[in-house]
Amino acid sequence: MAHSPIRAQLPRERDTIAAPATPAGRSALAVLRLSGPDALTILRNVFAPVRAERPWTPWRMRSGWIVGECGEPLDRALAVWMAAPTTHTGEDTAEISCHGSPIIVEKALRACVRQGARLADPGEFTRRAFLNGKISLAEAEAVCDMITAETETALETARRQLAGELSVRISAIREGALDALAEIEAHLDFAEEDIAPCDFNRLADSLDGCSEEVDALLAHSERGRRLRDGARIVAVGRVNVGKSSIFNSLIGMERAISTPHPGTTRDSIEARIDLRGFPVDLVDTAGIRPAADEIEAMGIERAKREIERADLLLWVIDGSVAPNREDYQVFRLVMDLQGLLIVNKSDLPESEQTGAFLHSIRQEAGEGSAWRLSPVRVSAKTRQGIGELEERIAQALGGAGGGPETSALVSNARHAAALESARRRLGDAGQSLRRAGEAELAAVDLRGAIQEFDGILGIDVGDEVLDRIFSRFCIGK
Ligand SMILES: Nc1nc2c(ncn2[C@@H]2O[C@H](COP(=O)(O)OP(=O)(O)OP(=O)(O)O)[C@@H](O)[C@H]2O)c(=O)[nH]1
Ligand SMILES: [Mg+2]
Structure with a gap:
């Protein structure tokens, strides 16, 4: 396989990746995906539209031939390119639907690589969607759960998570904690000056409210975990x-x-x-x-x-x-x-x-x-x-006969552990506030709780966490 010059120069997050999006083996159709700045250039080089004189218009499917590494026609196929940033990954994206022969898929993929694409790592498309702010980390994880869901209920839980329900609820709790932190920090910074005194009891009450919200999410987490993991x-x-x-x-x-x-x-x-x-x-x-x-x-x-x-x-x-x-x-x-x-x-x-x-x-x-x-x-x-x-x-196994409508949104052990820790820290912050005077301690715990929420939403998480999450995915997702 030709070594691509583009591949050698670009940082991993900015090159163009390619992978089959459909499983290996024979099928009626197979889909090949490309994502990255060169998606259209590569597509142009591996796909010859029947009406070659027409320009490529985003989101318009075209009929034509996939062209192999040596310029030979491989398969009659359909192809589409989608323009950044309103795509799944947030990057220029192309998809080729060809006939589902493993040999055609393999050859078409080779042709893409020869033209400068890199074979995608597991979960890399979804990882890019996350890195480009298209979905939260919890939503990205839901994509993986959807693919691996084994029962309708597990699928429904993952679908709701993908729709962002969990992220919305956690973001709201996080906002509450951030508001409280802002007030405490203002009090700490400007204690000497003439600003309205901080009502610690009221703040502690509002943190109790946050804790209760976390409790509500956690209440069904065992059920959620069992729905997912069985x-x-x-x-x-x-x-x-x-x-x-x-x-x-x-x-x-x-x-x-x-x-x-x-x-x-x-x-x-x-x-x-x-x-x-x-x-x-x-x-x-x-x-x-x-x-x-x-x-x-x-x-x-x-x-x-x-x-x-x-x-x-x-x-x-x-x-x-x-x-x-x-x-x-x-x-x-x-x-x-x-x-x-x-x-x-x-x-x-x-x-x-x-x-x-x-x-x-x-x-x-x-x-x-x-x-x-x-x-x-x-x-x-x-x-x-x-x-x-x-x-x-x-x-x-965790909760009576409730159907998918019950709020078993927390199905992921990582999320459950983060929420448990956040709840503890919110509780500690509330206690420190009630003992007045301990605003600094409260601020430390609140920051800790917010960090836990960030970890679920994917705000400021490190590569190590991302690697662990996305390696569970299949290639092409
Ligand atoms: N009347 C009646 N007989 C039953 C019932 N359940 C099982 N049996 C009978 O009890 C016998 C044993 O049933 P199995 O299901 O083989 O019992 P087991 O516990 O698996 O037995 P081992 O494999 O030998 O340990 C069979 O003759 C069954 O038809 C029941 O609910 N009512
Ligand atoms: Mg028996």
Whole structure:
């Protein structure tokens, strides 16, 4: 490949980048993108419009031929160029829609590189959009989340973030904090002079207001995180209680073998499902009991490992028979973890001992333990209670049945951590103000809180943070 002179001279942020915007592999169409000051020049050199005599007009699609590195025609295609600054990246941009053959895409890309383009890094188009002030950092991150969203709800959360809802709310809180900081600094700078005294209590009240806004955003952040990153949910219990049957009911197909023979499931089985908007990895495991043979023993070992990895356990007991010591053995394994207790086979009369067992579990589970909550009664056979089980799982993952309209805007761990820290510092600033006299301390904390908001919005963030964020993107985004 020819080494381009343009590439050697320009700083990375100002050269022209190129990449396919569509995934590798065969498809009806593929799109190639260019962004940077030479987008039009390069486009002119790699694309020959059918009506060559006409000038290039921005935003007007043209039909023509892509021309390869050696001037050979590659593909009949459509091309458009868009003029800075009102483009996605804020730079001159060009797009070529060609036929979706990996060979055509590769050759067209080579032709662009020969003409002076550089292959884009992952996320570089979006990074430029951010650096050129087209989108905030939170919005840029939402682009990545949109592409990787696995459920409709996750997509909706990312879409709202892309629309700027989170940025707008955080900017408003930041403004409030900035106003307070300005007043405190004026007081500190001009304390000697004859200006109106600063009402610290009023300022502290307004900071409380900011903290509450942050709280409201954080209240749904766990839900947001789960919507984005999903959860691993593992069904456990002794043999024959109906774990595999419940697993099948939840995934909506007969995936795991279920038979009346205790010890049917020998290996862990996993399925990815959309559970009320949460991308969930659901795992069925071997029943826990003293193993009958080596294979079963290995299966039980795997089940125990799965218990440790789970975000949420579904501990299943059979309500129609008397619980036994194996059920207690399972309880010992799960007692300190998060989960839901499921009493299965509710289509059959409940054993007289089940109530006593549930009572003893509630007694033994510590204060605040998940196992103190009421169990869910289901019948995997008739599907009775499965809807309620799904609802309880969704609740456990962070918030009841709310649809995408609930304000689960904070889905990103980076944002959540910054908001937690901002809330702490706003609180500290408020306290310092109430103790009057400590205006300087309050100013330090307020500046810290504002810095956290800046970090989310992308004001004054360093390259290191940007590298970390944009490296998660795919090339061409
Ligand atoms: N009546 C009734 N039978 C059920 C129900 N759920 C499961 N069963 C039956 O209970 C037996 C065991 O079900 P499985 O789903 O294989 O139980 P498991 O916990 O996965 O068992 P192992 O894999 O052996 O540990 C099967 O005969 C199922 O048909 C239920 O809700 N009601
Ligand atoms: Mg099973």
